[in-house]
Structures are given as structure tokens and as C-alpha cells.
Amino acid sequence: MNVRTVLLTGLATTLIAGNAYACGDSLYRVGKGVSYRVYTAPLPGSVLVYGSSEGAEQLAAELARSGHGVRFVDSDEDLQSELGSGAYDVVIAAFSDQPAVQAGTSAANGAPVFLPVAQTDEEEARARQDYERVMVAEDDEIKHYLKAIHQTLKGGR
């Protein structure tokens, strides 16, 4: 059986009139109740995630789960190839990979917005000099990535 969580919109419960008391009353609630938390992307975009770790791959999976079109690459060669396609709105990679990302986007048409991930405070400070939005490894969760992507897409990249 294909069991799956169907509850993002399954918060609905129905009130029925169960009069459990004499000289009183109660009600029962029927329905699925509260669901799993699943974040959704109100503006689905095309996202390229670059990294070689399991974490990067899982980030890509989470972004895809939220509704974005996501491509995950783990080699510089693939990164350059994908960036050259001009098919992405956003590219997520470590701030230390900025040179590789820039090399790939400089020649591309409709270059994606780089969303760097800073590992340290010092990296974050440097990244903020060049980029409007910077993710911080120790602080940011998937919802923050989604929000940053959304703001990027909403701002016309």
C-alpha cells in the first residue's frame, strides 16, 4: 500500500455535537487533526544546489519537497555545465565556492542569483559585503533557505 502523509492541509477537524453530559454538554472533534509540518514554496523556482555532502543532498531534497525544481550537483564540472544552461533562478553553494560559481555564471545568459552559505562569522561578514542574502550554516534551517529563495524570486531575481 502506498502509505503517505496527506496532512499538510489536513488540519481540518469537524465538530460534532456529542452531548456527553446531562446538565451539561461536550463536543467531539472528528478528523485528521494536526499534520506533519511540510513547508511549501509559494513561488516555485529552479534551484541549483552545489555540494558533495549528504547535507547538501538533503537540502536539495527538502527544497524539492517544498515544490521547487531542484538540481543537485557535486562536481565542479557539472556545476559549470548546469550554470551554463541558464536554466536556474538560484544557485546555493558554500561561500568558499564563490569563484567556481562566478566562473560558471559569468558566461551564462540569465545568470542565477548566488545564495552563499557562510560557515563562520568572518565568512558571513565578507559575504554580506557582496550579497544581499546570505545563509548561515549554524543558524539557518530549511525554512530560512525557502524564505531567501522566495524573496529572491519575488524580487525578480
Next chain:
Amino acid sequence: MDCLKNSLAHVSVSWLASLALIATINVAQAQEQRRGDASLRLEFQSIRTGTFVADGADFDYWTTDTQVALVSGDYAINDRWTVFAALPYVRKRFNSEVPWGGDPHNPNDPYWIDFVPPDTRFWDDGSYHGDFQDFSIGLSYRVVKGPVTLNPYISYGVPATDYPFFAKAAIGKNLWTIPVGTTISYVPYFSDWHFNGNLAYVFSEKPMDANVDYWLAHLSAGYWFKANLTVNAFLSLKYTLDGVSLLSPIFLDEGAAFPPDYPGDFDTEEWWQHDRLIGNRNLNFGLSADYFFSPEWKVSGSAYQSVWVEETTEIDYAFTIALTRFFGGK
């Protein structure tokens, strides 16, 4: 590259637990309802009631203990329509809290002269009495607009058995009801908060031709501490528009003196049906939690009590625990 490897390790660790649980779903599945989506829920409730408040007067000499086993379920007919049903088994007992007996309702008492109750079952003897209460079946329609989901619904509740209603230990009013309402759910984007509202107008069978329709409302706010764990606070309201007070003179024999003699002046059909005629109003506050063990199984619990009542008994405490099994459609 190493930097991303390290930095995203944080994401990886943070989400590992939830990823393991939701690995089998994708967003399209999660957002959509499909034919065959279904759930089956078994819930147990334990409720202690105390003071009855009528027109500002407190009656504080008995309590009741109620235990409910509620089986409910729903089934998606298609991506919009869902049928649901519920059947509670309720057992309840009356407890006197005073030496003089606490006024158990006994249809066999000798004061029943002008009106003789047709149902002589005596349930206020201090023992538990139980039966299946009201079977409900209904239909809901799902509308989604961005982060907001609306589910208008209609249902029909009918007593599953002919249980007695003249007793403090009665398990219900033995009246059919038709709740018409809607739920509204709001889950802000990129947030761990969720909000749920539910408002229903309940058309009720009219005992002695009296309008005892009422409103039901439920509001909740919850926070997902993890993808599979949420804690919620809620308010639930019942508000009967009409209905009478327990202290109403309609329950008295014609020409009864004031103050009336109790129970001698109360051998009327109205008193026999007073639990059906009284306009119950109550507001409860509670906390609840839901935890998914897996995509198929969820356990839920709640605790609540009354914060305001009129013409009804206060809930001193109530606890519920429920197990829900989910089934995926095609």
C-alpha cells in the same frame, strides 16, 4: 566545497529525524487530497464535571465521571470531497458529594404524580452506566487558497441507542443534530506555527417544540517543535442561543408557590426533559500535542477544563488520548 560540506552538515543534522519520517512523500502528495486517502482514529476521553452554574447560582453537590471511547474515520471520495463518521461509546456515573445524596434524578421517585416518566431507568445510582451514544456521518468539501484551507461540512448525528436522558449520569440528550460548519486552517509560509478555526451551527431536534439549536466553535494555535511533533493551545465554545435556565418557572407545576417545593412541584414533562431544554453555554481551554511515530501512525493527547459556563456543569478536568492510523489513496 568542504565549506558547504561542513555548513550543510548543520542542515543535515537538524533535519535528519524528520527526513527519515517524511522520506516517502513529496510536496505534491502532501498538498493534495487523493481518492482513497483515509484515517481511522480511536480516542479515549476521561472527564470529571463539577459545579453546575445556573443564572449565577452554583450547584456544587455532585460530580460526574465520564469515559468515552470514540471511533471515527474519514475517507476521501476525490480531491475535494471527504466523508466522515464517528461513533462514541460513553459510560458515566453520578457521584454524590454531600451526605444527603446529591439529588440523583430518579424517575421512580414518588413525587412523579401529574406527569409519570415513561422511561423508568435509574442511572444515578453511583455506578457506571454506558451505551453507544450518537452516531454521526457527514461530508466535507476542501478548498485551498495559498496557505489557507477551508473545509465546509455538514453532518448528521442520530442517537445510536435509546439511552435515557433524565439522569445526571445520562450519556447524552437523545436528540438528533445537524451541524453545518466550516473549518479554516492557516499555515503561514516558512513558519512553524499553524492556526485552525472551526465554526458550526447545530440544528437540533426540538424537544417539546423548543428551539435548542446552538453554535460550536473551536480555535487552536500550534507550534511544530519538530516536523512530527506539535503542541497546541485551544479554546472550544458551545453557545445555545435560546434554551432556558435551570431556574426557569417552566419546570414547575402550574400555580406552584415561590419559592417552589423541590422536587414536589417539579413533576412536569418539562422537568423530565430539562436536560434537553436548558441552554448550555460553555468555554473550555486546553492544551494538546500530536506526535507522528511514522507516516501511518499518530498519537495525540489533550487536557482541558472549563473557563466559563452558563446553564451547564463545569469541566473540572478532561483528558484525551488518541491513536490515528492513516491510509494513502491511489
